[in-house]
Amino acid sequence: MDLPAPIHDFLLVFLGSGLILGSLGVVLLPNPIYSAFSLGLVLFCISLFYILSNSYFVAAAQLLIYVGAINVLIIFAVMFMNGSEYYKGFSLWTVGDGVTSMVCTSLFISLITTIPDTSWYGIIWTTKSNQILEQDLISNSQQIGIHLSTDFFLPFELISIILLVALIGAIVIARQ
Amino acid sequence: MFVRDQTSEILKVFALLCTVLVFIYARPYLLDRKQYAGEFYTLMIFATIGVMLLVSAGNLVMIYLGLELLTLSSYALVALNRDSSLSSEAAIKYFVLGALSSGMLLYGMSMVYGATGTLDLAQLHAAVPQSAMPHLLVFGLIFMLVGIAFKLGAAPFHMWIPDVYQGASTPVTTFIASTSKLAAFGMAWRLLETGLGDLSQHWQPMLAAVAVLSMAIGNLVAIVQTNLKRMLAYSTISHMGYLLVGLVNAGPEGYASAMFYAISYALMSTVAFGVILALARAGFECEEIADLKGLNQRSPWFAALMALAMFSLAGVPPLFGFYAKYLVLQAAIDAHMLWLALTGAVFAIIGLYYYLHVVKVMYFDKPVEGGADQSTPDTSLRVVLSINALALLVLGVYWGPLLGWCRRSFGLG
Numbered sequence: 001m002d003l004p005a006p007i008h009d010f011l012l013v014f015l016g017s018g019l020i021l022g023s024l025g026v027v028l029l030p031n032p033i034y035s036a037f038s039l040g041l042v043l044f045c046i047s048l049f050y051i052l053s054n055s056y057f058v059a060a061a062q063l064l065i066y067v068g069a070i071n072v073l074i075i076f077a078v079m080f081m082n083g084s085e086y087y088k089g090f091s092l093w094t095v096g097d098g099v100t101s102m103v104c105t106s107l108f109i110s111l112i113t114t115i116p117d118t119s120w121y122g123i124i125w126t127t128k129s130n131q132i133l134e135q136d137l138i139s140n141s142q143q144i145g146i147h148l149s150t151d152f153f154l155p156f157e158l159i160s161i162i163l164l165v166a167l168i169g170a171i172v173i174a175r176q
Numbered sequence: 177m178f179v180r181d182q183t184s185e186i187l188k189v190f191a192l193l194c195t196v197l198v199f200i201y202a203r204p205y206l207l208d209r210k211q212y213a214g215e216f217y218t219l220m221i222f223a224t225i226g227v228m229l230l231v232s233a234g235n236l237v238m239i240y241l242g243l244e245l246l247t248l249s250s251y252a253l254v255a256l257n258r259d260s261s262l263s264s265e266a267a268i269k270y271f272v273l274g275a276l277s278s279g280m281l282l283y284g285m286s287m288v289y290g291a292t293g294t295l296d297l298a299q300l301h302a303a304v305p306q307s308a309m310p311h312l313l314v315f316g317l318i319f320m321l322v323g324i325a326f327k328l329g330a331a332p333f334h335m336w337i338p339d340v341y342q343g344a345s346t347p348v349t350t351f352i353a354s355t356s357k358l359a360a361f362g363m364a365w366r367l368l369e370t371g372l373g374d375l376s377q378h379w380q381p382m383l384a385a386v387a388v389l390s391m392a393i394g395n396l397v398a399i400v401q402t403n404l405k406r407m408l409a410y411s412t413i414s415h416m417g418y419l420l421v422g423l424v425n426a427g428p429e430g431y432a433s434a435m436f437y438a439i440s441y442a443l444m445s446t447v448a449f450g451v452i453l454a455l456a457r458a459g460f461e462c463e464e465i466a467d468l469k470g471l472n473q474r475s476p477w478f479a480a481l482m483a484l485a486m487f488s489l490a491g492v493p494p495l496f497g498f499y500a501k502y503l504v505l506q507a508a509i510d511a512h513m514l515w516l517a518l519t520g521a522v523f524a525i526i527g528l529y530y531y532l533h534v535v536k537v538m539y540f541d542k543p544v545e546g547g548a549d550q551s552t553p554d555t556s557l558r559v560v561l562s563i564n565a566l567a568l569l570v571l572g573v574y575w576g577p578l579l580g581w582c583r584r585s586f587g588l589g
Contacts, residue, residue, distance in 0.1 A: 118309045152177075155235075158241045162248060168222075172252060173267075
């Protein structure tokens, strides 16, 4: 986005800290409803990140799909559970935690070695849009629509078949 | 997007053949249990469409979508038998682990896209050596390998295989064991060679480690199994280790041997599970090894077919499985990985035990009440199963045309 650098950096840090705090909340809060709402905060911050990166369509899709559908379904499922039973049998450190911390530490180390090595300013595809129809000023949604109808038409049709299969599977499993 | 070459044609022919075999073997089983519904066939056909699109993929998006079509249909197929809690548990485990691994595959694909700027596999092959971000490429490669190893059922991503093989109803297990593995090989080849061929010095050692782990875990844990389907599941894990040994070669010889191995494994597993389906009847699943006690005295022809399948899976000459193993170990030696070939040979010998145990139970134990008896009277199943099993014998001696077809598709004489 075309923001002055200090405001851009401030927004990055602000959204990033919201993201981290939200994800810590998902994992650490004892009440599952609080965790589900923290997840909503995380997904909302991701959506604002997309706006900062000039991907307006993905930001709107993230809000609609992730926050509006997926998070709502998660809260719906969480409400079926009895939250007060969760703290019984809580152990502080298990073998599984040791393995998980090793995996997460190695992932963290590989990420912090990879990120400085990457030339992020070389990745300019979301800021300088593809020039279709010789016009520079096509919006994000129009470009996605054009690509879906030309380059990615086969995947588009395939996605509709996948949806059909998911529907058939869900009905077969869940019907009386 | 959609690539049509000889490799995809071979894999599609055998995927369709295996699906036809599953349909023929499944019919009496489903009729006995009142599960003879249209959804079974519909979901399986959609899964086969996913297999065919996956092996013909020319773009990372198509690989992911073909894989998702196959796996979503498989989740529903595993859960189809709603009355069995074992099926539902297996389906949930498959679904959770499968969703996680699809997410990892997609994450790796996004990293690779970020490093090269293209999704098309042919352009990826050209762009990989010129990429300015090799670390990002290797990072993405690792996550894609997680997705590939999960779909193949290779250790340490193998945890879904025993539960799904045991929990799903036997026709669905046959489908997952045969057609799904052909698709997994196709996906592995497309991603690792057609797409990221230039990174082979990175993925060769990783695949070698995964292969050794698979062969070890598969062969060792299968020894203690008492459930026949679970034992075949762990043997699947070891067979996928051998398939990865062929891929580690990273040359056309290795790919041809790995494809030959995938085809031989698909045909062998249809025989093994087909005999289980033939011996099952209403109220009797024929799942335990103890159910096969004394099968030779009650139904000698089917005991012989099962023995053919077991010997072929073990890799005993002159059956089909032997030459496939030989080719794969030869490919490892050609890649200057003698240690890998020796490990494979040692674990093949260890693996002989559990296959021969089944043969011993069939031929040398007394039959019990409530065990496997006469096979199903369905003639088409008996004829086709016999042809399928005899093919293991014929192809074990006359493997030339099939091997030549596999090698020609990779450009070898």
